[in-house]
Amino acid sequence: ALLFDRPDVDLDLDILIDLKGDEYDSVATNSTGIANSASDSAYIMYTSGTTGEPKGAIVSHGALSSYALFAAKKYGKGGDCIFPFFTSIGFDLTLTSIFAPLLSGGRIVVYPEADFGPDLAVIEVVEQNKVNSIKLTPSHLALLENHDFEGSNIQTFVVGGEDFKTETASSVSRRFEDRVEIFNEYGPTEATVGCVLHQFDLNERSASVPIGRPVAGASIYILDEKLNPVPRGTAGRLLIGGTGLADGYFGREELTRERFVSNPFVENETLYDSGDLAFRNDEGILEYLGRTDEQVKIGGIRTEPREIEIALQSLEGVDEVCVTSFDTSAALAPAVSNCVDCGLPDNYPGVTFDENGVCSLCRSFENFKKNTAGYFKTPEELETTIRNGSTGSDSDYDCLALLSGGKDSTYAxxxxxxxxxxxxxxxxxxxxxxxxxxxxxxxxxxxLGVDHVFGSTPEMNAIFRDSLARFSNVCNGCFKTIYTLSAKIAWEKNIPFIVTGLSRGQFFETRLTEELFTKSHMNGEIDAKVLEARKQYHRANDTVNRLLDNSVFLDDDIFDRVKFLDFYRYVDVSVSEMLEYLDTKLPWVRPTDTGRSTNCLINQVGIYVHKKEKGFSNYAFPYSWDVRIGHKTRDESLEEIDEEIDVPNVKKIMSEIGYERTQRNEMQLAAFYTGSLDRGDIR
Structure with a gap:
């Protein structure tokens, strides 16, 4: 299968020609008097792709012009487009946001990039409602899943950079009452932003939105391993040619020869081997299947995880599916060292260490440390908040306190x-x-003379199994169960506050990010964003919500009537001070059968599984934050993290809850899905 938008090429093959491509060989002179030809380099953009090894794609003025003129014509709305500039200039999608409006006579609204932390600017873009077109990734759209688009000015979404699920596109379209254009734009950096395009239709039936047909000046080939065209409907390697192709990799001649190959069908032309798999459907439209390097051999049979995802997603009751592979025989490398400041292990994902042994999280914390002072408050403010909030309430209680029996919640x-x-x-x-x-x-x-209730659910073992499978710990499932059951009690008893005993380190694990502490997000904006995140958290279609009654969270009224307060946001106390208080003021005795936990027997199961599957303790990250903000010392943190695991008891509990870790020494596939279909039915 070969797809073309190249009027200059005439082949007696299965060819699809959609648009008229233009030639970009003219010479332009800018205000500096320097002449640029189409073959001159415009920029070098570094990309790591799936390898993790950076490589700089050299993009010419001709290639950039080819894409920029296409984007201006397709998305420019005749000069009426307004795009946001909210992502790094080092991202492909930013080029669309800049050149589509500039070349069509449209406008750009600039949003300053955060110095650190996750990219949440897309939320600000949508909330300010100043643009009518936006280029973004499916991950950006996921952040907007529960956003109310009523009154939005957005008319066009251009989505790219990741696999775009049909369910996500359908959800966005429905919330706009089908009055918005949604484009799925495919293209690696080596093909200058985008080379294949598809406009989403609500009648799409594939698990993912098709990537479509070639844009102006592009040619797409679906070939087998020997560079022969494959029949329609058959998966093959996706190779790209045409005017938008990069000139290779800067300083990487061998890699350039490997990925930029001679076109076997057109003399003196080059194709880029994208490493992607795709096929042409019955309408001749390209559908993406994943990466060639994602192919795995299971029992000696070459398997495409993406094809399994498509098959699973065709089942009624399955919303989203991810099939991934893992090597059960691969040993996890032990941590070489821990950060000299906070104790974070050096095998924690995404963290780097300087020559002094200080981790990147500690270094970046210095940039916003002062701003965190505005978030943490005083015991007096806690007392005032509860006192004012409970005044006039007809409830028998001022607040509901979450009591695990551990040291933190008991002190609170x-x-x-x-x-x-x-x-x-x-x-x-x-x-x-x-x-x-x-x-x-x-x-x-x-x-203390306080009333107390125990809550429970017969679904706890299923929740534990799901939490271990999805997060490699038991805490995620347990926390959400606690919040769900306690919120129902607070709602029924008209209790205005639920007070948690989460440590300050756990705030950074569950809700706070570095980006939230930039100046633009202070003065109450953090609380608003955390509340919005809490709403999405309680409404997510996960195992806890499917097994427990979460109907109380479907209406915003619960969040107005029952507010969550984090005790340790208001009270700053060290672990040693806390333990001294419990030892001298209360009849609390540290349990001898719970390991580092001071209340829970199953906690070691989560630590054991997390260390086996991730290589480090699930407490490594929150404890490192406890150290940074002074809640505990580095030595206290490491002492708890390095506790000895009672492996026989862990395996006994795993058997009791029905959780099994696969032990076979070979490649395995795991399918993760959301939806209403029972796991037994999907098997």
Whole structure:
């Protein structure tokens, strides 16, 4: 299968010609008097692709002009387009956002790039509602999943950079009442931003939005390993030719020869081997299948994970699917060292260490450390907040305190009681709360004179299994279960506040990012963003929401009537001070059967699985933040993280909850999906 938009090429093959390509051989002179020809280099853009090794693609003025003129014609709306400039100039998608409006007579709205942290500027773009066109990735769209687009000025979404799921496109289209254009633009950096385009249609039936047909000046070939065309409907390697092709890699001659190959069908032309797999459907439209380097051999059979995803997504009741491979025999490399400041291990993903042994998180923290002071508050402010919020309430309680029986939540409950509040303490009995911890709970609530309730669910083992499978820990599933059950109680009893005992380090693990502490996000904006994230968290289609009744979260009223307060946002206390208080003021005794945890027997299962599958403790990240912000010392953190695991007991609990880790020494495939279909049915 060969697809062309090249009027200059005439082949007696299966060819599809859509548009009229233009030639870009003219010479332009800019204001500096320097003449640029089409063959001169315009820029070098570095990309790592799937290899992780950076390589600089050399893009000529002719290639850039080819794409820029196409984008201006396609997205420019005759000069009426308004694009946001909200991503780095080093990203392909930014070139669309700049050149489409500039060459068509449109406008650009500039959004300053954050110095650090995740890219959340797209939320600001949508909230300010100043643009009518936006180029973004599917990941950007995921951040907008629950955004209300009523009254939005956006008329065009150009999506690229990642596999674009049909369900995501359909959801966006429905929320715009089908009055928005959605384009899926495919193209590696080596083909200058975009070379294949498809306009989404609500009648699409594939799991992913097709990538479409070649744009002006591009030619697309679907070939087998010997560079022979494959029949329609058959998967093959996607090779790219035409006027938008890069000139190779800067300083990488061997790699250039490997990826930029001679066109076997057109003399003196070059093709770029994208490393992607695709096929032509019945309408002759290209559909993306994934990477050639994602092919795996299972039992000696070459397998395409993307084809399995497509098959699974065709089942009614399956929304999203991800099939991935892993080598069960691959040993995880031990951590070589820990950050000299915070204790974070050097095998934590995405973190680098300088020559002094300081991790990049500690270094970047210095840039916004002062701003965090505006987020953390005082005990007096906590008391005022609860006092004012409960005044006039007809509830028997001022707040509901989440009490795990551990040191952090017990200390928090004691302080709330000392402030004179009417507190209802809530504990999730997940089936693995230590009996010693339960005795602590009973003694403490009796000593403090507060009411207490245990909550439970028969679905806990299924929730544990899901949490271990998806997150390699038990905490994610347990936390969400606690929030779900406690919120229902607070709603039913008209309790205005739920007070959590999360540590400050856990804030950074679950809700805070560096980007939120830039000046533009202070003065209450952080709380608004965290609240919006909490709404999405409680409405996500996951195992907890499918097994438990989460109907209370479907209406915003719950978030107006019941507010979550993090105790340790208001109270700053070290671990040593906390333990001294518990030892001298309360009948609390540290359990001897729970390891680093001070309440839970199953916690070691999560640590064991996480270390086996990720190579480090699931507490490494939040504990490193506890150290950075002074909640505990580096030595205290490492002592807890390096605890000895009771492996026989861990395996006993894993058997009890029905969780099995695959032990076979070969490549395995795992399918992760969201939807209403039962796992037994999908098998």
């Amino acid at each position: 409950l004691a302080v709330l009681a000392s402030m004179g509040f009417r507190v209802l303490a809530f504990t999730l009995d997940n089936g693995y709360i230590s009996e010693q911890a339960k005795e602590n709970i009973r003694r403490v609530v009796n000593e």
